Structures are given as structure tokens and as C-alpha cells.
Amino acid sequence: MDKIPxxxxxxxxxSGKTTFIKEVxxxxxxxxxxxxxxxxxxxxxxxxxxxxLASHGVSxxxxxxxxxxxxxxxxxxxxxxxxxxxxxxxxxFFNNEKIEIPEYMTFLQQITIVDAATFRVMFNxxxxxxxxxxxxxxxVIFNRCDGINELASFRRQVRAINQQSQIVFEAKDGSLxxxxxxxxxxxxxxxxxYIEDDVYPIWYTEVYDKxxxxxxxxxxxxxxxxxxxxxxxxxxxxxxMVCCANDVQMLGYEVINDTKVKVKEGNNLYMECEVTYEYSxxxxxxxxxxxxxxxxxIPDNLKEVIGM
Numbered sequence: 349m350d351k352i353p354x355x356x357x358x359x360x361x362x363s364g365k366t367t368f369i370k371e372v373x374x375x376x377x378x379x380x381x382x383x384x385x386x387x388x389x390x391x392x393x394x395x396x397x398x399x400x401l402a403s404h405g406v407s408x409x410x411x412x413x414x415x416x417x418x419x420x421x422x423x424x425x426x427x428x429x430x431x432x433x434x435x436x437x438x439x440x441f442f443n444n445e446k447i448e449i450p451e452y453m454t455f456l457q458q459i460t461i462v463d464a465a466t467f468r469v470m471f472n473x474x475x476x477x478x479x480x481x482x483x484x485x486x487x488v489i490f491n492r493c494d495g496i497n498e499l500a501s502f503r504r505q506v507r508a509i510n511q512q513s514q515i516v517f518e519a520k521d522g523s524l525x526x527x528x529x530x531x532x533x534x535x536x537x538x539x540x541x542y543i544e545d546d547v548y549p550i551w552y553t554e555v556y557d558k559x560x561x562x563x564x565x566x567x568x569x570x571x572x573x574x575x576x577x578x579x580x581x582x583x584x585x586x587x588x589m590v591c592c593a594n595d596v597q598m599l600g601y602e603v604i605n606d607t608k609v610k611v612k613e614g615n616n617l618y619m620e621c622e623v624t625y626e627y628s629x630x631x632x633x634x635x636x637x638x639x640x641x642x643x644x645x646i647p648d649n650l651k652e653v654i655g656m
Contacts, residue, residue: 366437581604
């Protein structure tokens, strides 16, 4: 018989643990299909309302003392709730290393939630506590990252304790990334950015998620005209291998041609453009659109030479 999984969500009070757990249960199919019990070790500003618990078929058990986190107490909880999955919302002051669980259960994953706005001060004052929780963390999620310029040093501090942990940064809008500006293969602070062919997928994703960073910058890239919408609008992109040789997708953007150069479907071109966020004729909603400021069509006899 498979062991019953326990997911640990760790963090200090008001770090966002409850909000995170709610979002996972609401959006993850695996949790929606399972009988879930949350074991709560502290109550913060955000609560598990009875209406929310009932609507998602989730039960709530409470443990208030560090000493109660033992195999006997958790087995007692299991006899009451008989859950398929347990989520342990853990106060970081509880001692991870002394937690005991029944033999028929297993810790499947530990996720640590950290408030980036308070991390610097708290880490300096409670380094030993953070070392204990990071040591066991499979994922460390820094939330409330907007306006924080020390994220790279935060990552280094986690890495010094746990080289294997995945580190994720969450913005106010809920978007997640493992990359920082310093990780990008081009200088995001430059007003002129040349996108090499092999980094096009990274740039494509970055622009889609964080288009504001690219406003008022000149982007230079090589692309393929995959479609014509009208005399002023066309689609560019590149074929990108997403996960394997048999899974190649065209990643592209709608382009407004602000030049006098006429392009046609199938053209390969060099383009200088600017990133905007505006109404799309194709999507019928606001989205990322490129405005071409300069276009050079690549002659057919040069395609093989430059690797297109």
C-alpha cells in the first residue's frame, strides 16, 4: 500500500502560507480529486472559512504546541479524518527536525513561503531558524517581490544552505519566475537589445510575462513571417523545440509594420521593433504587439548561410 503523503508548507506568520495553500487546492486537479485535510499550527490574518472548507471538501485539524507534532497525535488526526492527502501548515518556529509521523505516512514535499519585504531583517536576526527550514525545503517561494532589489542575494543565501532547493519569485500579480534580470542572456537595462536565435524562446516568454520592462527599448531579432493579417499587420515567429524533437511550436507575435517595406508570408527578415501592449486584431483583446521600425528581408540565397 502506498504511503499517505504529507505536504509541508512552512513559513513565519503572515508570510502567505494560507493564501498559497488555498490557491493550490482551488487550482490543482490532483488536490481537487483527493480527500484533503489541513493540519494547522497557527492562525494568521487569512483564515480557512467554514464555507471555503465545505465548498472544496477540505477538513481542518489544529495543533497548537510543538510537542504535539508527533506520530501519535498525527495518527489520531488520521483516524478522525481518514484523508488521502495531508497539508501541514507549519509555523517556522516549530522544530522541523523533531517532527515525527506514522510509518504509513511520508513527507512528499516541503514548500517554504518567505515574505521578500521582511526577509533581510528577519534572516539577519534569526539565521539559525532559517537555516533549519531551508535545509528541508524542496521549494522556496519568495512572495511580495515587487520593488525588492536584493533577490539575487536572497537566492545565494538559500543556496548556501540547500543547493538542491528550487527557488521561485512571485510578483504582486501572482506571476512566478525562477529567473532574475541578471539571469537573462542579454542586458535588460540596455536600450538596444539584440536577441540571438538560441535565446529567442527565453525572450519570447519574458516579453509575454513582463512586457512593461521592454517598453521604449529597441529590440533587434531575426524572424520568420508566418502569416499576413492585412497590409500593415503580420505575424512573426520562430520554430522552437519545446520539449522534444517531435514537439516543435511556432512562438510568435503580432507585428504592426511602421515601415514602407512590404513583407509577405514566408519571408525571413531582420527586424528592429518596439514592444507595446495594445488591442489585437487577432485576439480581440489587449496583448503584446511589436511595432516594426526597420525591416531587412533576407534573400533566399542567404538562408542556409545564416542557418534559417
